Amino acid sequence: MAGDFRRAHRSAPAAEGKEKPEGGEASPDIGTRLRELRKMHGLSQRELAKRAGVTNGTISLIEQNRISPSIGSLKKVLDGFPMSIADFLTLDLKPRSRVFYEAKELREIAGGDVSFRLVGRDTRGRAIQMMHERYTPGADTGEEMLSHAGEECGIVISGVLELTVGGEVRRLVAGDAYYFDSRLPHRFRNPGTIDCVIVSACTPPSF
Amino acid sequence: MAGDFRRAHRSAPAAEGKEKPEGGEASPDIGTRLRELRKMHGLSQRELAKRAGVTNGTISLIEQNRISPSIGSLKKVLDGFPMSIADFLTLDLKPRSRVFYEAKELREIAGGDVSFRLVGRDTRGRAIQMMHERYTPGADTGEEMLSHAGEECGIVISGVLELTVGGEVRRLVAGDAYYFDSRLPHRFRNPGTIDCVIVSACTPPSF
DNA sequence: GCCATTCGTCTAGAATACTAAACGCCTTCA
DNA sequence: TGAAGGCGTTTAGTATTCTAGACGAATGGC
Numbered sequence: 001m002a003g004d005f006r007r008a009h010r011s012a013p014a015a016e017g018k019e020k021p022e023g024g025e026a027s028p029d030i031g032t033r034l035r036e037l038r039k040m041h042g043l044s045q046r047e048l049a050k051r052a053g054v055t056n057g058t059i060s061l062i063e064q065n066r067i068s069p070s071i072g073s074l075k076k077v078l079d080g081f082p083m084s085i086a087d088f089l090t091l092d093l094k095p096r097s098r099v100f101y102e103a104k105e106l107r108e109i110a111g112g113d114v115s116f117r118l119v120g121r122d123t124r125g126r127a128i129q130m131m132h133e134r135y136t137p138g139a140d141t142g143e144e145m146l147s148h149a150g151e152e153c154g155i156v157i158s159g160v161l162e163l164t165v166g167g168e169v170r171r172l173v174a175g176d177a178y179y180f181d182s183r184l185p186h187r188f189r190n191p192g193t194i195d196c197v198i199v200s201a202c203t204p205p206s207f
Numbered sequence: 208m209a210g211d212f213r214r215a216h217r218s219a220p221a222a223e224g225k226e227k228p229e230g231g232e233a234s235p236d237i238g239t240r241l242r243e244l245r246k247m248h249g250l251s252q253r254e255l256a257k258r259a260g261v262t263n264g265t266i267s268l269i270e271q272n273r274i275s276p277s278i279g280s281l282k283k284v285l286d287g288f289p290m291s292i293a294d295f296l297t298l299d300l301k302p303r304s305r306v307f308y309e310a311k312e313l314r315e316i317a318g319g320d321v322s323f324r325l326v327g328r329d330t331r332g333r334a335i336q337m338m339h340e341r342y343t344p345g346a347d348t349g350e351e352m353l354s355h356a357g358e359e360c361g362i363v364i365s366g367v368l369e370l371t372v373g374g375e376v377r378r379l380v381a382g383d384a385y386y387f388d389s390r391l392p393h394r395f396r397n398p399g400t401i402d403c404v405i406v407s408a409c410t411p412p413s414f
Numbered sequence: 415g416c417c418a419t420t421c422g423t424c425t426a427g428a429a430t431a432c433t434a435a436a437c438g439c440c441t442t443c444a
Numbered sequence: 445t446g447a448a449g450g451c452g453t454t455t456a457g458t459a460t461t462c463t464a465g466a467c468g469a470a471t472g473g474c
Binding site: 070 | 420
């Protein structure tokens with residue numbers, strides 16, 4: 001009955017080449033996940049076992065998918081990193097997209113008086129949209145207030161920013177910051193005589 | 208050794224009034240979570256057991272935290288809803304308000320060689336945590352790699368940043384940026400001779 | 415070469431999870 | 445009133461996980 005998840009293990013230890021529980025888990029199986037994560041942290045089975053308070057044999061068996069660990073023991077093992085079970089199961093090991101971006105690679109979205117340069121080429125599948133923004137003197141996102149789902153925040157790097165949020169207007173200078181619910185109508189304007197540069201982030205991505 | 212997580216169960220079934228494994232799990236324990244979720248779905252232990260392909264006794268024992276289910280059987284149980292283990296372990300919510308922050312209001316979190324200045328006083332209930340960070344020459348988040356839930360990104364404003372993510376090392380200069388899954392082990396270091404300033408954002412907040 | 419370490423794996427036996435089948439309590443219906 | 449069925453709980457026994465220790469292979473002195 002136990003069936004498809006567990007494997008016979010006191011007998012032939014993997015007759016055929018199969019490793020993964022067939023229909024089962026998400027992307028990589030538990031064992032492979034654990035092994036890769038452990039290696040990323042540069043730990044041996046024994047080191048991890050000591051931190052976690054289990055034996056190295058347990059780590060070995062889990063990594064080979066010879067056993068399906070209990071929640072309790074898996075938690076103990078992951079505490080050795082530390083990492084929660086939920087994170088462990090959702091961590092994306094493989095298609096480690098891109099991490100580093102040179103300044104010239106930031107994709108220009110707007111252009112003209114307002115420059116929005118996006119971190120990363122594509123926001124799909126991402127939780128944050130970060131941009132390097134530059135407003136020329138007088139530049140303005142428009143009288144028509146913006147509003148969309150999510151939350152956004154930013155820090156002024158240089159120049160002066162006039163920010164309107166939900167009817168409230170404020171002038172921010174270098175080092176000042178903001179954080180608001182994007183559903184509140186908002187507007188960005190550069191009332192100064194030099195460029196205004198800010199770094200902003202919003203979630204979820206709106207482009 | 209097995210120790211703190213499991214409870215004696217063939218004997219006195221909870222001498223004192225305690226229910227939760229003391230130091231252990233996150234918010235609600237596994238058993239309570241399962242029970243509440245099951246009731247939200249309007250299922251009896253037997254119904255869920257039948258859908259899941261386990262016995263009602265198993266559901267009962269899990270809900271009482273008398274056993275710590277194996278990953279395999281917990282998965283089978285949750286398939287009865289259906290719901291993933293990761294989702295199961297992460298259920299929750301909250302509120303908030305305040306928009307503008309002067310530079311001096313950004314709350315200093317670290318101090319010393321590394322300065323983290325947080326946008327907003329409190330990140331609870333927020334989706335993004337944005338910080339103005341400054342690393343003095345040689346400053347380092349440490350050999351022991353960081354790793355926590357979520358995604359993070361940033362842009363270098365000035366100076367040079369040496370960033371290590373999942374074993375890959377890279378030097379970033381003003382205008383360069385990064386974006387990665389925070390659960391990958393990572394490290395920030397200023398290898399230059401002047402302060403390195405960056406603006407970062409991560410979600411969800413980790414402080 | 416040889417010893418000392420460290421690595422991942424494997425095995426016997428102890429500890430734990432899980433099943434099948436009861437139990438007691440309750441409600442419903444005849 | 446009693447039979448029938450649903451509920452969550454408990455128990456005895458089986459299946460699985462987990463520990464302690466040993467194994468062979470690889471590595472680094474010396």
